[in-house]
Amino acid sequence: MEHLNVPPDNHVMVLDNQGWVGLIDHLGNETTIVNAARVSFGKLKKEMDDRDVGLLEYLIANKHTSPLEHLVFTFSIHCPLFVRGQWHRHRTWSYNEISRRYTEIDLEFYTPPALRRQAENNRQASVADADFDDRGLREKIAAHNQTSFALYNELLEAGVCREQARGVLPQNMMVTFWGTVDLSNLLHFLELRDSEHAQWEIREYACAIKKLIKPYIPHVAAYFEKQGQIW
Ligand SMILES: Cc1cc2nc3c(=O)[nH]c(=O)nc-3n(C[C@H](O)[C@H](O)[C@H](O)COP(=O)(O)OP(=O)(O)OC[C@H]3O[C@@H](n4cnc5c(N)ncnc54)[C@H](O)[C@@H]3O)c2cc1C
Secondary structure (H helix, E strand, C coil), X not given: CCCCCXXXXXXXXXCCCCEEEEEEEEECCHHHHHHHHHHHHCCCCCCCCHHHHHHHHHHHHCCCCHHXXXXXXXXXXXXXXXXXXXXXXXXXXXXXXXXXCXXXXXXXXXXXXXXCEECCCCCCCEECCCCCCCHHHHHHHHHHHHHHHXXXXXXXXXXXXXXHHHHHCCCCEEEEEEEXXXXXXXXXXXXXXXXXXXXXXXXXXXXXXXXXXXXXXHHHHHHHHHCCCCX
C-alpha cells in the first residue's frame, strides 16, 4: 500500500519544497464542456473545432458556468494547517484528510523560507522586504515547532489520547488532504487565491494548480491568458 504523505507522480512542489499539490484524477475534458452546453440542442461531438473554442470562451465570458461543472479534478494537497484553514472555506470542494486521531507518524512542520513585514495600511496584507534580517527569527520558529512536537510526544508517552495531545501542535504543522472540485468552482478558487489580496502561501498552491490543469484545459487557460492572467 502506498503512503498518502508523499507527492503523487503528477505534482508541483511549493513553499520552498516543503509543500506540494498533485493531480490525482480528473473527469472530462474541454469537449465535455461544449457538449454539456449543447445538451439543450441534443447534439454531441467527439472533438473540438474552432467554433467550439468560441463557444467555450462565450460560456466563460458570460458566466454560463453549469457546463464547466461537468469537468472535475481531484488533488492531493500537502500544506500548513493555516493554509488548510483558508482552503476549507471553499465549500464547493469535497475534502478528506489524514486524521491525527489515527496516526502520529510523519509529522512535519513548515518553516517559512522568508519572513514578511506587516503591511502598514492593510491589516490582512504583508510586505516582502529583502533587507529584513530574519534568520534568527526563522531559527526560533523552527525551534518552537520542535518544542511543540516534543510536548506532543511527551503527552502521548504519558498515555494522553492523540485527539487531545494534537492540541499543542502549531499552525505550522503540515497536513495532507484530498480535494475534489468542478472546473467552475475551481476557476472561482483560482480567481480568489491567485490574487495579490491572498496570502502568499495559499497563492503558491493556486499557481501550482494552474500548471497542473493547463494541459487538460488549454483553451480555457489561453482565454484567461488573453485577459492578462498568468497560467
Ligand atoms: C483575500 C481573502 C481574504 C479573506 N478574509 C476573510 C476573513 O477575514 N474572514 C473570513 O471569515 N473569511 C475570509 N475569507 C474567506 C471568504 O469569505 C470565503 O469564505 C472564501 O473565499 C470562500 O469563497 P466562496 O464562499 O465564494 O467559495 P465557495 O464556498 O467555494 O462557494 C462558491 C460560491 O458558491 C456560492 N455558495 C456557496 N455556499 C453558499 C451558501 N451557503 N449560500 C449561498 N451561496 C453559496 C457562492 O456564490 C460562492 O461564491 C477571505 C478570502 C479571501 C480570498
